[in-house]
Amino acid sequence: DGGITQSPKYLFRKEGQNVTLSCEQNLNHDAMYWYRQDPGQGLRLIYYSQIVNDFQKGDIAEGYSVSREKKESFPLTVTSAQKNPTAFYLCASSIGEWETQYFGPGTRLLVL
């Protein structure tokens, strides 16, 4: 069953804590993306990666970090520097940078 998986579905973060959101795809896509969704604001791009071992900042990268060590995996770390992390986080992938993006089911991050 091909697709994009994100885990966990819900994640709770304490003050000063770093947390990592998982994104895995078995579609053999080269490009992967992380978006943040807040109510009434649509989706905003955090980071994207066009190829393994390379990634670029999106519009709201501050307080976040990523890695792309494997083609199928693109984890996102929400660091303690991100002061307002409560949001719905969506991972996406595409065959190439210019192709249609397909989305995972999302992770909802809440702050305790």
Place this chain on the structure above:
Amino acid sequence: AQSVAQPEDQVNVAEGNPLTVKCTYSVSGNPYLFWYVQYPNRGLQFLLKYITGDNLVKGSYGFEAEFNKSQTSFHLKKPSALVSDSALYFCAVRADRGGSQGNLIFGKGTKLSVKP
């Protein structure tokens, strides 16, 4: 700069009636346009896209969209709405390869409510 506007926060339609969800865009170069749908607490599902060619694009679940270059619009339509179409709809745009920026820009979303 690229931008997308979805002028209606919410659209209400009776089941069986036609529906339209509006989208206008601004982009340098030729636009690539997309529609996605999101059900509560789920990821986005791809509905359709316009790259080039016929201005009327047909997509999943009976949806279609009409590209209008002069009005810079890409409205989503369906001839007969279903209650199950109730969801949040996002329009997105980016420039073609000759444009200044390749990232996908999303509108703020339009909530579609279809009543029985």
